[in-house]
Amino acid sequence: GQQLNQSPQSMFIQEGEDVSMNCTSSSIFNTWLWYKQDPGEGPVLLIALYKAGELTSNGRLTAQFGITRKDSFLNISASIPSDVGIYFCAGQGGSQGNLIFGKGTKLSVKP
Amino acid sequence: SAVISQKPSRDICQRGTSLTIQCQVDSQVTMMFWYRQQPGQSLTLIATANQGSEATYESGFVIDKFPISRPNLTFSTLTVSNMSPEDSSIYLCSAEFRGRGNTIYFGEGSWLTVV
Numbered sequence: 701g702q703q704l705n706q707s708p709q710s711m712f713i714q715e716g717e718d719v720s721m722n723c724t725s726s727s728i729f730n731t732w733l734w735y736k737q738d739p740g741e742g743p744v745l746l747i748a749l750y751k752a753g754e755l756t757s758n759g760r761l762t763a764q765f766g767i768t769r770k771d772s773f774l775n776i777s778a779s780i781p782s783d784v785g786i787y788f789c790a791g792q793g794g795s796q797g798n799l800i801f802g803k804g805t806k807l808s809v810k811p
Numbered sequence: 812s813a814v815i816s817q818k819p820s821r822d823i824c825q826r827g828t829s830l831t832i833q834c835q836v837d838s839q840v841t842m843m844f845w846y847r848q849q850p851g852q853s854l855t856l857i858a859t860a861n862q863g864s865e866a867t868y869e870s871g872f873v874i875d876k877f878p879i880s881r882p883n884l885t886f887s888t889l890t891v892s893n894m895s896p897e898d899s900s901i902y903l904c905s906a907e908f909r910g911r912g913n914t915i916y917f918g919e920g921s922w923l924t925v926v
Contacts, residue, residue, distance in 0.1 A: 735917070750912035797913065798859055799905075
């Protein structure tokens, strides 16, 4: 079945540093989404990507959909303590339109 | 963004009992999905629930264990039947919204602990 490889698994950075995480897949996806999940909460949508090569920003967050439709990255600039959480990439392309999730990147920010 | 409300948000359940989780969306949607997230893990799709048809279950999930209802375009329920400790998870409802592109939003999740 379709799988997403997300890396890194975890990151421990200093406040103010930039962060980069990525996802790759052997399958093509029509849509690529990035979510953030805080403990005990549901995932919150950060950025949605619809076109191959698309680069989209949301505040300090920037994400790009790879040209081949098989990969994406998420960058966070000038990290702050509230960026702490687990970030998930998700590709949409199943027959039912459901999402396939990566395993997540756990971000820790040291003040 | 969309508002998706789930009830209960948390519950502690006795082994062998069943619990129904409700999901309410603030606008009409065609496609709703139910996911399970076991502690420290990623999200796994249980089933897709479209209004007016039977839910479509993923491999490893069966209707007898996870019956789903979808009575209208804004509401769905997931029942976790005959629970065991292995069913302790967060259960998440999500819905697809169609606009410039299709976007999927999630509810806050229902955290079930089976004792």
